[in-house]
Amino acid sequence: MIALGVRPEEILQLKIRNIRRRDGLLCVFIGEDGDDVIKSEQSRRVLPVPQLLLDLGFREWAIALHTRGEIWAFPEIEPGSATGRRSQIFGDRMRTLLGHLDLKFSDEDIYAMRRTLASKLLHLRVDTGIRQRVLGHLEGTTIDRHYSDDGLAELKALLDQVDYGVTVGSVPGFAYPVITGCSRPMLPSLDVTVALGDQSELLAVRLSDPDTEEVIFAGRIEGTSPPREEGWTDIAAISARTVADEILALTSSYSLSLPSNEEQLAALEHLLMLGTPPRAVPALGAERDNATHQAIVHDDNSPAHSAEISGDIPVCGSFAVGDLIICALPLSRRGQENAAPRPGLVIGSRDLGGRRYLDIAWGAPAGTKHPAPHELVVVGPSEIAEAQLAAATHFDLRRRYLIPEDDRNRLHRKLGRLASHARKRLSETLCFAGDITPTPVAMTASTKMALVIERRIPKRAVIPKALRGGEAGSR
Structure with a gap:
């Protein structure tokens, strides 16, 4: 569903005979048979198998099913007795599995996998007609569905451009290659x-x-x-x-x-389809065109807000005060702590345990409400363009975190830099923020404490018998 963008019922009812090689490419024929349950006529389409699935052993898996004499690609998922659909049973099993893995969110469903491909193709600026054709939204002719040789190869090339950041490898005990890791930088x-x-x-x-x-x-x-x-x-x-x-x-x-x-x-x-795609954003580590974007050295002994924020402020490595970066900052959402990629603003740096950390302020798209005195808002066409942001963004200078400057799992992509007048506002905003101690990212997760129940016996004063007898005689 992620790699092909198919609907659950479309792939669960796939027959082995509808996995074919056409024009030299391994393809799946969706909605090919008359008894297939499809949403609409445009759902009938031919999709080349992307390289990710081939690397995971899709062809070998299909051959093994054919050798066993299976009819269905997923014989373990039977049609539901009430609806005759396989997707309901699959959805129930998937939700149970995600719940056991603590990955079940109330606002997501199994269609999120299909929407993942739609979102990634959109981010790659793939033509709207091709995106709709892949997802089965665009009603086409027989020529549209049964692509020419060049058309199928082009479609596979587009699907192969989608980078999920996964590492594929062999693991003992598994018959086919599996995903062994994921390092894909995420966007907010x-x-x-x-x-x-x-x-x-x-x-x-x-x-x-x-x-x-x-x-x-x-x-x-x-x-x-x-x-x-x-x-x-x-x-x-x-x-x-x-x-x-x-x-x-x-x-x-x-x-x-x-x-x-x-x-x-x-x-x-x-x-x-009516819009014009924007220009691409440079990746982390790309060379800066402007010499003022080059990093300089920061004095860690003085607070970051004690000096005028300008191009002469020291920081570290390839980062300077006022740089913006997409980074994974802790985010309390859905009842748990997540590392949510979002824009961050470099405030300074410091050394902890022999390791260099960046002091980064939490950023979010600016809304309509008036910002607090400790919030810096990047607004205006020139400021947004120099910062390489897509929209006005505010940074909470009281919500700051320390991230190792070499941590590429959290520091995803470098953006631009604050304009000169925005850096002057940063100096004033830091004064309103006060003396803030940023939280190291490793310390943001809440630690579960063991439940300890203590039984406390109430204290009572015990009067000696001799004294009690004396008191009785005196009375």
Whole structure:
């Protein structure tokens, strides 16, 4: 579901005979048989098997099933007695497994795997028509579904571009290669909510921060009626192309959590066809074009807020005060501590136990509320452009963490740098933040203490018998 973007029922009902080699490529034929349960006619399609699945032994696995005389690719998943669908049983088993692994979230379902591919193809600027064709949203002709030689090879090349950051290897006890590790840097996410009309046309769209629930962008499509649902009032009407451009601009710095509803997702993807993809953002470690972006040495003995923030401030390694970076900062969400990738602002650095740490302030998309005195807001086209952010962002200078400067698991990608006037504001904002002791990331996770029950016996004063007798005689 992740690598091919198929619906659960589509892949669970796959027959071994519908795994074929066409034009030199191993392919799966979705909805090929007349008795296949499909959502719509456009769901019938041919998908080349991406390299990730081939590396994991997809071909060898299919051959083994064929040798055993199996009909279904997943014979262990029987159709449900009530609905005749396999996806319900699979979903129940998957939710049980995720619950045992403590990975079960109330706002996610098995369709999140399918939306993962949709989001990654969007981030790669893949053409909307191709994305819809892969996901089975676009109704096409026989030529569309049965691609030419070059078309299948091109589609496989696009699917192979999706980087999941996984490492594939052999492990004793497993018949096929398995995923042995994952190092994919993640982007901070934004939740996408859409409102549809009676004819499934898109009326409005809203992007919000999942942690703060602040609305980062909202727009109603010009020429449409306002949505009747609660929560969509007072949204400005703008052109569909402007809405698409705004959403695509945010994909440079954020990962979009797309709608789970198929109609909503299809309407959103159709809208994005009108937008212009933004330029790519340089990866961590890329050379800076501007000489002022080069790092310099920081004096650790003085507090970071005691000096004027300027290009002359020392820091460490390849980072300087005022640099922005996508990093994994602790985030309390869904009842547990997660490392959530989001923008961070380098405030300073210090040495702990012989290791160099960066002092990084927590960042989030700026909402509509007025910032607190200890919050620095990067706003305005010039500031946002120099910082290489996609939208206005605020940084909480009282919520800071220490991250090792060589920790590439947490320091994902370098962005830009604060503009000169923003660095001056940083100096003032640090004064309002006060003397803050940043928390090392290793100490942010809550430690579970063993439950100890003590039984305490109440104390009583014991009067000697002799004294008690004397007291009785005196009375």
